[in-house]
Amino acid sequence: MPKLLILSREADKYRALIEKARLPDLTIGLTPTSDVDIVFGETGLIKDALASLPALTWVQTTSAGVETLMNSALRRDYILTNARNVFGKLMSEYVFGYLLAHERQIFKRFADQQAKHWNQKNTGVLYGKTIGLLGVGSIGAELARTAKFFEMTVHGYTRSSETSQNIDKYFHGNDLLKFASGLDYLVSVLPNTQETRKIVNADLLNTLAPHTLFINVGRGSAVDETALLDALNENKIAGAVLDVFEQEPLPIDHPFWTTKNLIMTFHSSAPSLPEDLAKVFIENYKLFIEGKPLQHLVDFERGY
Amino acid sequence: MPKLLILSREADKYRALIEKARLPDLTIGLTPTSDVDIVFGETGLIKDALASLPALTWVQTTSAGVETLMNSALRRDYILTNARNVFGKLMSEYVFGYLLAHERQIFKRFADQQAKHWNQKNTGVLYGKTIGLLGVGSIGAELARTAKFFEMTVHGYTRSSETSQNIDKYFHGNDLLKFASGLDYLVSVLPNTQETRKIVNADLLNTLAPHTLFINVGRGSAVDETALLDALNENKIAGAVLDVFEQEPLPIDHPFWTTKNLIMTFHSSAPSLPEDLAKVFIENYKLFIEGKPLQHLVDFERGY
Numbered sequence: 205m206p207k208l209l210i211l212s213r214e215a216d217k218y219r220a221l222i223e224k225a226r227l228p229d230l231t232i233g234l235t236p237t238s239d240v241d242i243v244f245g246e247t248g249l250i251k252d253a254l255a256s257l258p259a260l261t262w263v264q265t266t267s268a269g270v271e272t273l274m275n276s277a278l279r280r281d282y283i284l285t286n287a288r289n290v291f292g293k294l295m296s297e298y299v300f301g302y303l304l305a306h307e308r309q310i311f312k313r314f315a316d317q318q319a320k321h322w323n324q325k326n327t328g329v330l331y332g333k334t335i336g337l338l339g340v341g342s343i344g345a346e347l348a349r350t351a352k353f354f355e356m357t358v359h360g361y362t363r364s365s366e367t368s369q370n371i372d373k374y375f376h377g378n379d380l381l382k383f384a385s386g387l388d389y390l391v392s393v394l395p396n397t398q399e400t401r402k403i404v405n406a407d408l409l410n411t412l413a414p415h416t417l418f419i420n421v422g423r424g425s426a427v428d429e430t431a432l433l434d435a436l437n438e439n440k441i442a443g444a445v446l447d448v449f450e451q452e453p454l455p456i457d458h459p460f461w462t463t464k465n466l467i468m469t470f471h472s473s474a475p476s477l478p479e480d481l482a483k484v485f486i487e488n489y490k491l492f493i494e495g496k497p498l499q500h501l502v503d504f505e506r507g508y
Numbered sequence: 509m510p511k512l513l514i515l516s517r518e519a520d521k522y523r524a525l526i527e528k529a530r531l532p533d534l535t536i537g538l539t540p541t542s543d544v545d546i547v548f549g550e551t552g553l554i555k556d557a558l559a560s561l562p563a564l565t566w567v568q569t570t571s572a573g574v575e576t577l578m579n580s581a582l583r584r585d586y587i588l589t590n591a592r593n594v595f596g597k598l599m600s601e602y603v604f605g606y607l608l609a610h611e612r613q614i615f616k617r618f619a620d621q622q623a624k625h626w627n628q629k630n631t632g633v634l635y636g637k638t639i640g641l642l643g644v645g646s647i648g649a650e651l652a653r654t655a656k657f658f659e660m661t662v663h664g665y666t667r668s669s670e671t672s673q674n675i676d677k678y679f680h681g682n683d684l685l686k687f688a689s690g691l692d693y694l695v696s697v698l699p700n701t702q703e704t705r706k707i708v709n710a711d712l713l714n715t716l717a718p719h720t721l722f723i724n725v726g727r728g729s730a731v732d733e734t735a736l737l738d739a740l741n742e743n744k745i746a747g748a749v750l751d752v753f754e755q756e757p758l759p760i761d762h763p764f765w766t767t768k769n770l771i772m773t774f775h776s777s778a779p780s781l782p783e784d785l786a787k788v789f790i791e792n793y794k795l796f797i798e799g800k801p802l803q804h805l806v807d808f809e810r811g812y
Contacts, residue, residue, distance in 0.1 A: 293659065297634055301608030308605045310614065313773050320765050322757035326779035330601055353657050355597065453626035461624050469617050475630035 206493065208232045211245030211253060212266060214478055218244065221482035227489050242492070244485045247272035254279055262498070264488055266481045268343065268474075269423060271396040274507050284502040287484050291474040292346025295421050298473035299391055300350055302445045303330060306417050330354045336361065336387040338403065339394040339422060340368055341508075347391060359383055363399070384411040389419065396423035397507040406431040409440060416441045421473045424449035429460070436463050447473040510797065512536045515549030515557060516570060518782055522548065525786035531793050546796070548789045551576035558583055566802070568792055570785045572647065572778075573727060575700040578811050588806040591788050595778035596650025599725050602777035603695055604654055606749045607634060610721050634658045640665065640691040642707065643698040643726060644672055645812070651695060663687055667703070688715040693723065700727035701811040710735040713744060720745045725777045728753035733764070740767050751777040 208230055210218050215234050222232060222244075233240065236256045243250055243257065244264045251272050254260070262283045263273070270286050305311070307328035316323040335351045337344045340360040348358045348370035360371035361383045375383035380403070384390065390412060394400040404418070405428040412418070418441055420427055429450055435441050443465035449458075452471055460466055488498050502508060512534055514522050519538050526536060526548075537544065540560045547554055547561065548568045555576050558564070566587045567577070574590050609615070611632035620627040639655045641648045644664040652662045652674035664675035665687045679687035684707070688694065694716060698704040708722070709732040716722070722745055724731055733754055739745050747769035753762075756775055764770055792802050806812060 293635055294633055297608055297658065298612060301605070301612045301614065304601055304605030305609055305614055308602060308773075310605065310609055311618070314615070314771060316774070317765060317772050320760055322774050324757075324774045324776055326776060329598055329779060329781075331597055331781075350657070353654070354601070453628075456624055461621060467618060468621050469612075470620070470626050470628045472628055472631060475633060477633075477635075 205229050205231060206242055206489075207237070207240050207259075208242045208244060209236055209240040209253070209257070210234055211243060211249035213246070214476075215245070217478045218266075218482055218485075221478060222486060225482075225486045227486065228493060230489065242489075251275075251278065262492060264485050266476060269395060270502050271423070271507065273502075274504065280504045283498060284504070285488055285498050285500045286502050286508075287481055288342045288500045290477070290480045290484060292343045294474040294477070295343050295393070296346050296350045298447070298469075299347055299419055299421060300330075300354070302419060302467070303335075303389060303417070306443065306445075307333075330356055332356070333388040334359060334386060335389045335391060336383055337371070338390065338392040338426070339400075340365065340371060340374075341393070341395075343393045343421075344368070345370065347393065359387065380408060381411045384408050385413070387412060387416055389417050391419045392422045392426050394422040394426040395508040396425040400426045402426070402428040402431075404428060404432065406434065409435040412441050414440060414442065417443050417445065419445045419447075421447050424452065433459055433463060436465050439465075443467070445469075447471055509533050509535060510546055510793075511541070511544050511563075512546045512548060512793075513540060513544040513557070513561070514538055515547060515553035517550070518780075519549070521782045522570075522786055522789075525782060526790065529786075529790045531790065532797060534793065546793075555579075555582065566796060568789050570780060573699060574806050575727070575811065577806075578808065584808045587802060588808070589792055589802050589804045590806050590812075591785055592646040592804045594781070594784045594788060596647045598778040598781070599647050599697070600650050600654045602751070602773075603651055603723055603725060604634075604658070606723060606771070607639075607693060607721070610747065610749075611637075634660055636660065637692040638663060638690060639693045639695060640687055641675070642694065642696040642730070643704075644669065644675060644678075645697070645699075647697045647725075648672070649674065651697065663691065684712060685715045688712050689717070691716060691720055693721050695723045696726045696730050698726040698730040699812040700729045704730045706730070706732040708732060708736065710738070713739040716745050718744060718746065721747050721749065723749045723751075725751050728756065737763055737767060740769050743769075747771070749773075751775055 212218055219232055236253045238258055240257050241259045241261045247265050247270055260282045265286045268286055268291050309327045334357040336359045338361050340362040345368040348368050351358045352370045358371050359373045361375045366374050403426050409431055445467045447469045448471055491498050516522055523536055540557045542562055544561050545563045545565045551569050551574055564586045569590045572590055572595050611634055613631050638661040640663045641651055642665050644666040649672040652672050655662045656674045662675050663677045665679045670678050707730050713735055749771045751773045752775055795802050
């Protein structure tokens with residue numbers, strides 16, 4: 205009889221949602237015991253519990269990012285699945301909210317209002333623009349789908365896969381700078397892996413057109429923060445919207461807080477919806493008890 | 509041989525675009541002459557020229573709104589067509605830009621950044637919300653299509669038509685207050701007609717839930733401005749985003765400039781794209797010379 209441990213700041217909410225699904229044979233607990241074989245929750249809490257779960261066979265995370273569990277000193281003798289197809293639509297709202305705020309000059313217009321200045325000048329539009337996606341997994345594919353809805357051109361940079369039909373042009377490997385030229389917006393959804401480390405560096409930023417807006421909703425490690433600081437201070441790009449940082453929370457003395465044309469949010473681009481995340485667990489559990497392959501498997505070698 | 513008069517502040521741009529289309533038999537001028545039979549341009553300029561165009565048979569406007577030409581003292585002995593299917597996608601960008609700015613608390617988060625406050629609290633999302641559209645013509649239908657893309661529920665209030673498949677529930681006639689209850693967002697795209705005058709009044713505003721955001725991208729005449737002022741000051745609704753006003757430009761002493769939870773822009777929600785508007789004329793001209801019915805006919809009695 206499978207025993208589930210829920211490790212989350214929203215454990216009570218998840219427990220109620222999972223109990224409501226009346227899953228066969230499942231017992232649920234909120235504290236680690238030696239008979240727990242399944243864990244569902246947040247990577248930080250799971251990491252701390254790993255050593256006290258001798259019977260562990262499967263971990264389902266409530267996040268897409270799992271780098272906390274990738275440390276090679278940690279055990280890897282269990283099946284790890286993450287949350288996918290959940291954050292795409294929420295991140296899409298974030299990315300397109302800030303793209304529209306940029307084109308429609310939402311801050312500038314508010315300043316006009318405060319100055320009682322009837323400024324009827326046209327603003328920009330998304331329609332017809334080119335967006336470049338660094339990373340085209342499930343989140344990138346959803347951003348591509350939204351971009352096509354707004355009649356934009358979509359370029360995608362990815363290691364190898366070409367599965368999204370909403371990408372007009374794919375770039376791989378050494379074509380990173382070719383990918384970067386000609387973009388109106390660059391959006392990174394890259395996870396934190398060896399290959400993605402500081403991929404957004406001075407070379408890439410120098411290749412972007414001066415009117416380009418950069419958005420990072422992936423992981424902060426993909427950005428060379430010093431190079432981005434320089435690019436913004438020297439007007440090499442039009443602006444940046446950052447939800448993630450090398451170090452989080454961002455240290456109080458970090459220059460990003462006050463860098464011009466930089467807007468930041470606080471690792472909150474995809475507000476987690478417990479209903480959606482519980483559903484990911486519930487669907488995977490049904491596969492688990494039938495002995496079928498689970499969805500959203502993480503490869504410890506690739507790191508995602 | 510048809511003679512076209514272009515009356516627009518962007519006349520040179522339109523002339524170049526229309527000449528490029530090499531339309532058969534057409535001559536183009538930029539000043540009124542007695543042999544002009546077609547006019548393409550802005551309603552304000554057209555109104556002033558009406559009396560000096562004895563041969564006029566057809567007017568194509570560059571706007572959706574045509575109330576300037578509806579004055580019953582003006583001649584109506586010509587075919588009037590307006591610009592439709594052009595502004596929908598641009599207004600949709602505007603409306604969803606401000607809806608996302610509202611849900612994602614873009615201004616609030618920027619204040620957090622300025623205060624160096626790492627505020628990781630979840631923001632709201634569009635996904636799952638209910639939007640109510642006052643008016644479901646070509647612009648309303650495009651807003652409905654975008655709302656469905658974001659997986660929202662769409663209610664539509666319209667005089668009679670039920671042509672959009674993206675409206676989950678239609679309301680008519682006396683059901684205005686029924687329509688207003690249960691909405692998260694209310695968006696007016698209503699034109700300026702006798703029937704729409706001050707339709708957004710105290711009764712309707714009092715029926716909205718306190719968390720509702722109201723957006724007006726139609727015409728200012730559809731709103732009882734005093735009632736809206738009261739609703740905002742008394743927190744009866746969460747906020748308003750207004751692009752249009754009873755009087756434009758908004759008088760410098762109007763309270764809206766400084767009303768709390770009110771964001772205004774300056775009749776600029778749909779930046780006109782000359783390429784798209786020239787295309788509307790070009791397509792209609794091809795019908796015109798073939799003697800076929802024109803698209804986007806305006807009914808002088810209805811006023812749109």
